[in-house]
Amino acid sequence: MQAVQFDEHGDRDVLEYGEFPDPEPDDDEVLVDVKAGALNHLDVWTRKGLPGIDLDFPHIPGSDAAGVVEAVGDDVTRFEAGDHVAVSAGVSCGKCEFCRHGEEPMCVSFHILGEHVRGVHSELAAVPEDNLVPVPDHVDWEVAGSASLVFQTAWRMLLTRGRLAPGEKVLVHGASGGVGHAAVQIADYVGAEVYATASTEEKLSYAEEVGADHVINYEADDFAGEIRDLTGRRGVDVVVDHIGAATWTDSLKSLAKGGRVVTCGATTGGRPETDINRIFWNQLEVIGSTMATPGEVDDVLSLVWDGTFEPRIRETLPMSEAARAHELLENREGFGKVVVIPDSEL
Numbered sequence: 001m002q003a004v005q006f007d008e009h010g011d012r013d014v015l016e017y018g019e020f021p022d023p024e025p026d027d028d029e030v031l032v033d034v035k036a037g038a039l040n041h042l043d044v045w046t047r048k049g050l051p052g053i054d055l056d057f058p059h060i061p062g063s064d065a066a067g068v069v070e071a072v073g074d075d076v077t078r079f080e081a082g083d084h085v086a087v088s089a090g091v092s093c094g095k096c097e098f099c100r101h102g103e104e105p106m107c108v109s110f111h112i113l114g115e116h117v118r119g120v121h122s123e124l125a126a127v128p129e130d131n132l133v134p135v136p137d138h139v140d141w142e143v144a145g146s147a148s149l150v151f152q153t154a155w156r157m158l159l160t161r162g163r164l165a166p167g168e169k170v171l172v173h174g175a176s177g178g179v180g181h182a183a184v185q186i187a188d189y190v191g192a193e194v195y196a197t198a199s200t201e202e203k204l205s206y207a208e209e210v211g212a213d214h215v216i217n218y219e220a221d222d223f224a225g226e227i228r229d230l231t232g233r234r235g236v237d238v239v240v241d242h243i244g245a246a247t248w249t250d251s252l253k254s255l256a257k258g259g260r261v262v263t264c265g266a267t268t269g270g271r272p273e274t275d276i277n278r279i280f281w282n283q284l285e286v287i288g289s290t291m292a293t294p295g296e297v298d299d300v301l302s303l304v305w306d307g308t309f310e311p312r313i314r315e316t317l318p319m320s321e322a323a324r325a326h327e328l329l330e331n332r333e334g335f336g337k338v339v340v341i342p343d344s345e346l
Helices: 041-048 148-161 178-190 201-209 223-230 248-253 276-281 294-305 319-330
Strands: 002-005 016-019 029-038 064-072 084-087 124-128 132-134 169-172 193-198 214-217 236-240 255-263 285-288 313-318 337-341
Touching: 002 319, 016 319, 029 084, 041 319, 064 124, 132 294, 148 178, 148 236, 148 255, 148 294, 169 178, 178 193, 178 201, 178 236, 193 201, 193 223, 201 214, 214 223, 223 248, 248 255, 248 276, 313 319, 319 337
Parallel strands: 169 193, 169 236, 193 214, 236 255, 255 285, 313 337
Antiparallel strands: 002 016, 029 064, 029 124, 029 337, 064 084, 084 132
8 A cells, every 4th residue: 555654753854655565454443445634733743753752663644534444353343344434543441540431531541543653644544443433424535534633622622621611701722723723613612702813814714714703813913912902801711722832821811710721732832931820829720631532522523524513624635745734734824624635546
């Protein structure tokens, strides 16, 4: 088969698209004929190298994909050849105390396809049965292959961990990115008042289209000051911050008394300065969140499949142009998801 792969960490020039041995599914795995996948910033970080993660090279990146079941292992019961499926990339042990209590993303051995182990940006992928969700036949491959990671992440951040309620005010950073544009839609669906930041007027227009009530150009304006002005100096109840060091201090400043900041990542750095005095005096909550439980995945993806939520596609490229796909993410070009398709499907 053909696969996106790299033999060492580095810049975009380490990426290749070439021959790789066909995977052979284990008893609990499903062999998927991949029709489309999508990139996440995780793919960029994995390519560059993450502290504490030693990959088996060559590494196939990719945590999002969808396709048709080609074969199933002997122990697989939920799928059969011909089914349409999408990948849900979080892998849990199923045995530890967190898994037993239904908190799989807190599993002591939790890991992510494409980050810790080989991913799914290839013509074929062998995926554990538990990491696949059914996709209705009417759903386009680009939608099915780009929704799972960002929508499940945003859903758990806002509803489970952030406890967002109707009528509350929420600030979503990076509304043009994958998690950001999903979070705007979910917050709007809940009935919150949505404030969104992005770097260009075009991206802000897109954010308004998918549900933002107020938009702030963080390149031109002090977003914390704008939030104070827009809320009558009250602040927002929840901040969705996956940016990290560049926004962290002002995210805390943007919160109302008793507010919550929820984070799932740190694209600009994970060691920001933190005003502890502000946290305890205003009784703020700092909440971490990663991926989602199977039940949360089912809940949010059912709303993608029926059209309630829409993964916006900024560009679709052949997998042989994976370097350009990475460039789009690194340079923050466009709004929404970057999709890659096996060259044989074009």
